Amino acid sequence: MHAHCDSLHCFLPPDVLDHMVQSEDPTVREAAAKTLATSAALRSRRVTLAGIPGFAGTPSPTGSKYRLVYDAQRRYEDILDNLVRQEGQAEVTDEAVNEAYENAGITYDFYNEVFGRNSIDAAGMALVSVVHYGEDEDNAFWTGDKMLYCDGGIIFGSTTQDIDVAAHEFTHGVIQYESRLEYRNQSGALNESFADVFGILTQQRFNDQPVEGADWWLGGDILAPALKERGVRGIRTLTSDKAYENDPLLGTDRQPKHMRDLYTGTADRGGVHIYLVATELGGNAWESAGAIWYKTLRALSYYSNFEDAAKMSYQIAGGDYGINSREQLAVGEAWAGVGLTVEKAQVVT
Ligand SMILES: [Zn+2]
Numbered sequence: 001m002h003a004h005c006d007s008l009h010c011f012l013p014p015d016v017l018d019h020m021v022q023s024e025d026p027t028v029r030e031a032a033a034k035t036l037a038t039s040a041a042l043r044s045r046r047v048t049l050a051g052i053p054g055f056a057g058t059p060s061p062t063g064s065k066y067r068l069v070y071d072a073q074r075r076y077e078d079i080l081d082n083l084v085r086q087e088g089q090a091e092v093t094d095e096a097v098n099e100a101y102e103n104a105g106i107t108y109d110f111y112n113e114v115f116g117r118n119s120i121d122a123a124g125m126a127l128v129s130v131v132h133y134g135e136d137e138d139n140a141f142w143t144g145d146k147m148l149y150c151d152g153g154i155i156f157g158s159t160t161q162d163i164d165v166a167a168h169e170f171t172h173g174v175i176q177y178e179s180r181l182e183y184r185n186q187s188g189a190l191n192e193s194f195a196d197v198f199g200i201l202t203q204q205r206f207n208d209q210p211v212e213g214a215d216w217w218l219g220g221d222i223l224a225p226a227l228k229e230r231g232v233r234g235i236r237t238l239t240s241d242k243a244y245e246n247d248p249l250l251g252t253d254r255q256p257k258h259m260r261d262l263y264t265g266t267a268d269r270g271g272v273h274i275y276l277v278a279t280e281l282g283g284n285a286w287e288s289a290g291a292i293w294y295k296t297l298r299a300l301s302y303y304s305n306f307e308d309a310a311k312m313s314y315q316i317a318g319g320d321y322g323i324n325s326r327e328q329l330a331v332g333e334a335w336a337g338v339g340l341t342v343e344k345a346q347v348v349t
Pocket residue numbers: 009010011168172192195
C-alpha cells in the first residue's frame with residue numbers, strides 16, 4: 001500500500017505523501033511526486049545493505065566518536081566526494097553542515113553516555129552525514145551506512161535543524177546492527193517506533209527536560225513557518241494527541257494510538273506506550289523507561305511484532321527492576337493502555 005517508503009527509513013511518514021499527491025495545488029503534488037521518486041531510488045541500496053548482517057560501516061581512525069560531513073551539492077547522489085567538515089574541525093559557514101555535525105555528536109553522546117554504546121554499530125564506526133541531498137525535498141534518510149539530509153521544500157526547512165531527526169535516522173542504524181527489525185508490516189512499524197522514541201529521548205536529554213513538560217513532538221524544529229503559524233507542533237507526536245487535524249497541506253494525522261487502530265504497513269509508528277510509561281514513572285524519560293526500551297530494541301528479532309515488544313519489555317522491566325516493581329507495572333499498564341495485555345504468567349526472569 002505504501003510501497004514507496006516500505007523499504008526505506010524516511011523521516012516523513014508515507015501517509016503524508018499519500019495525502020499530498022492528491023492535492024489540488026500542482027506545487028504540492030509536484031513536491032510529493034519528487035520525494036516519492038527519491039525514496040524509490042534509494043530503496044534498493046538500503047535493502048541490500050540491511051540484508052548483510054554485520055555490514056561494516058565507515059571505519060573511524062579513533063574507534064570512537066568520529067564525524068564526517070559531506071555536501072551532496074543538491075545532487076541526487078550520496079557519493080562521498082565533497083568532505084566539508086570532519087571530527088575536530090572548526091565550524092564552517094554553512095549552517096546545515098554544522099547542524100549535521102552537532103546533532104550526530106549529540107546522538108553519539110546520548111547512546112554512549114546513557115547506554116555505553118560506541119556508535120551506530122557498537123564498534124566505533126564513523127558517523128557519515130550527507131547534507132544538501134537533492135533539490136529542496138522534505139525528507140531525511142538512513143541509507144544503510146549514512147544519514148542523508150534534504151534542504152526541505154514545502155513542509156520542512158533544512159532537515160539538519162532538529163536533533164530528533166538526526167537521532168531518528170541514527171537509531172535506524174542502531175537497529176540495523178541489533179534486532180534488524182524487518183522493514184515491513186509490524187516489525188517495520190516497530191522499527192519506526194523505536195527510531196521516533198530514541199529521537200525524542202535524545203532531544204529531551206540534550207535539552208534537560210524531565211517528563212513533566214517535556215517535548216514529545218518529532219520534527220518540531222524543521223517545520224515550515226506556515227505550518228507553525230497554523231499551530232502544528234511537529235510531524236508526529238508520541239503522546240496520544242493527533243499531531244495535526246484537517247491541515248490543508250498534511251491532512252489528518254493517521255498515526256495509530258491504539259492497537260485497534262493499527263493497520264498493516266510501516267506507516268504505523270506508535271510510540272504512545274513509552275510516553276505512558278515515562279509519565280507514570282516521572283523523572284527523566286531516558287533513564288528507566290529509556291533503558292527498558294533500549295534493551296528491548298536489542299533483544300527483539302527480525303520478525304518481531306508489537307506483542308513481542310510488549311512481552312519483552314515487560315520481562316526486561318521485571319528482570320531489571322523486580323517482579324511487580326513500579327517500573328514493571330508501568331510497562332504492563334502502558335501496553336494495556338494501547339490495547340496489548342501482557343499476561344503476568346509470561347514473566348520469565
Ligand atoms: Zn524512520
